[in-house]
Amino acid sequence: EIPRPTLERLPLYYRSLSLWREQGIITVSSVDIGRDVGVNVVQVRKDLAYFGEFGRPGVGYNVEYLMDELGKLMGFTTETKAVLIGAGRLGTAVVSYGGFKRYSVKIAAMFDTDKEKIGTEVSDVPILDMAYLPQFLGENEIELGIITVPSLAAQEVADILTANDIKAIWNFAPVSLQVPEEIKVRNEDLAVGLATLCYFLNKEKKD
Amino acid sequence: EIPRPTLERLPLYYRSLSLWREQGIITVSSVDIGRDVGVNVVQVRKDLAYFGEFGRPGVGYNVEYLMDELGKLMGFTTETKAVLIGAGRLGTAVVSYGGFKRYSVKIAAMFDTDKEKIGTEVSDVPILDMAYLPQFLGENEIELGIITVPSLAAQEVADILTANDIKAIWNFAPVSLQVPEEIKVRNEDLAVGLATLCYFLNKEKKD
Numbered sequence: 001e002i003p004r005p006t007l008e009r010l011p012l013y014y015r016s017l018s019l020w021r022e023q024g025i026i027t028v029s030s031v032d033i034g035r036d037v038g039v040n041v042v043q044v045r046k047d048l049a050y051f052g053e054f055g056r057p058g059v060g061y062n063v064e065y066l067m068d069e070l071g072k073l074m075g076f077t078t079e080t081k082a083v084l085i086g087a088g089r090l091g092t093a094v095v096s097y098g099g100f101k102r103y104s105v106k107i108a109a110m111f112d113t114d115k116e117k118i119g120t121e122v123s124d125v126p127i128l129d130m131a132y133l134p135q136f137l138g139e140n141e142i143e144l145g146i147i148t149v150p151s152l153a154a155q156e157v158a159d160i161l162t163a164n165d166i167k168a169i170w171n172f173a174p175v176s177l178q179v180p181e182e183i184k185v186r187n188e189d190l191a192v193g194l195a196t197l198c199y200f201l202n203k204e205k206k207d
Numbered sequence: 208e209i210p211r212p213t214l215e216r217l218p219l220y221y222r223s224l225s226l227w228r229e230q231g232i233i234t235v236s237s238v239d240i241g242r243d244v245g246v247n248v249v250q251v252r253k254d255l256a257y258f259g260e261f262g263r264p265g266v267g268y269n270v271e272y273l274m275d276e277l278g279k280l281m282g283f284t285t286e287t288k289a290v291l292i293g294a295g296r297l298g299t300a301v302v303s304y305g306g307f308k309r310y311s312v313k314i315a316a317m318f319d320t321d322k323e324k325i326g327t328e329v330s331d332v333p334i335l336d337m338a339y340l341p342q343f344l345g346e347n348e349i350e351l352g353i354i355t356v357p358s359l360a361a362q363e364v365a366d367i368l369t370a371n372d373i374k375a376i377w378n379f380a381p382v383s384l385q386v387p388e389e390i391k392v393r394n395e396d397l398a399v400g401l402a403t404l405c406y407f408l409n410k411e412k413k414d
């Protein structure tokens with residue numbers, strides 16, 4: 001079983017590797033990885049050792065090989081089909097962010113209740129009428145629902161998703177969702193990243 | 208010294224406590240906290256034990272008291288002044304998200320190069336001309352810069368911030384910024400949260 005903190009770091013290593021591959025870099029060291037991601041080099045080696053012997057002492061890691069291994073392990077090489085509900089500021093920023101393609105997540109469609117948005121597109125993703133969501137989920141094998149609606153609408157949206165066989169929910173609305181046990185929910189809160197930064201800022205002031 | 212994983216969880220506890228305080232709840236147990244945040248109850252007790260004896264066995268934690276203690280410790284009770292550069296989809300979503308007030312972060316102004324946006328406001332925060340940024344930083348004691356511009360512009364923005372005594376940068380652009388050692392940088396990548404969710408989705412398929 002892989003510890004949770006290690007799991008949270010692997011996508012960061014994968015991102016660094018994919019940027020290096022684009023630049024044509026063949027091998028990197030654990031020091032390179034640690035510096036790029038901001039993680040202690042001993043921790044990098046410990047994390048990667050969970051999956052077998054990738055690096056050779058003094059030679060480093062082969063970028064292509066390590067990326068393939070991590071990709072297979074984390075499921076980044078198989079496509080995950082998603083829908084996004086709430087095509088507002090945050091929703092459209094999420095859809096137009098290219099960073100998700102690296103993990104093979106495909107946002108098939110967005111859904112909204114705003115008549116002015118329905119029928120338009122953002123980054124080639126259509127915005128469809130919320131009334132059509134149950135049928136769309138039934139016709140396509142959608143595994144993931146991304147919720148970027150206002151808090152008051154979030155639970156009602158989650159209910160529609162869970163009633164139509166969604167497997168996982170990525171929730172940005174600042175509410176705790178009530179969903180069946182077997183549905184995986186990840187609550188994203190940007191404020192947490194900011195709060196951690198505040199801690200280091202204030203620690204410095206006190207020291 | 209508080210371990211990093213503990214530090215990342217404290218803002219989540221703080222958020223739960225602030226939502227309970229708003230609902231008028233006086234005491235909560237470590238089980239309540241663990242369930243709301245999605246963390247194992249033993250871990251909750253271990254995390255809180257770093258800061259002293261808050262809870263009484265069988266009685267639980269006083270919401271108000273625990274919140275004050277955590278707030279002082281993490282620096283959430285002192286105001287952090289920030290500016291945001293790049294008033295696009297993501298930038299305006301960040302500014303209008305109420306979650307930051309809980310941590311006493313005040314976004315004093317946004318900056319952009321787009322003439323159509325300069326002179327307008329989002330959630331009472333003015334959008335100012337990028338040319339004015341150095342002067343604005345000199346006249347106000349701004350500690351934090353939030354970068355939500357396209358990747359190509361990110362380094363140039365970071366250079367202006369560091370040249371004008373910024374202390375910390377919260378970076379959303381998917382590039383590694385070169386900044387002086389003493390500046391704290393947090394790179395935020397929403398794709399990492401998504402990637403972790405994909406891991407659990409795919410693990411389920413394999414099992």
Ligand SMILES: NC(=O)c1ccc[n+]([C@@H]2O[C@H](COP(=O)([O-])OP(=O)(O)OC[C@H]3O[C@@H](n4cnc5c(N)ncnc54)[C@H](O)[C@@H]3O)[C@@H](O)[C@H]2O)c1
Nearest residue numbers: 086087088089090112113114149150151153173189190304
């Ligand atoms: N967790 C975070 O870090 C974070 C950061 C920013 C915003 N947010 C949250 O994300 C959400 C969206 O924020 P935003 O700034 O994009 O808001 P927004 O108002 O720009 O967008 C909300 C969209 O949801 C649509 N909508 C409303 N009710 C709906 C329903 N029942 N079904 C389908 N669509 C519906 C609206 O028409 C609109 O397009 C809010 O809940 C906000 O609190 C969270």
Ligand SMILES: NC(=O)c1ccc[n+]([C@@H]2O[C@H](COP(=O)([O-])OP(=O)(O)OC[C@H]3O[C@@H](n4cnc5c(N)ncnc54)[C@H](O)[C@@H]3O)[C@@H](O)[C@H]2O)c1
Nearest residue numbers: 097293294295296297319320321356357358360380396397
């Ligand atoms: N890290 C993540 O998880 C994540 C998620 C979504 C978007 N992003 C990134 O955030 C950034 C913004 O995305 P978006 O969807 O909001 O884009 P956007 O095009 O909607 O907004 C960018 C804004 O920056 C302004 N701008 C451009 N150059 C500037 C400069 N030199 N100085 C000041 N302002 C400038 C533009 O006028 C525009 O208002 C991009 O780099 C994107 O890759 C990151």
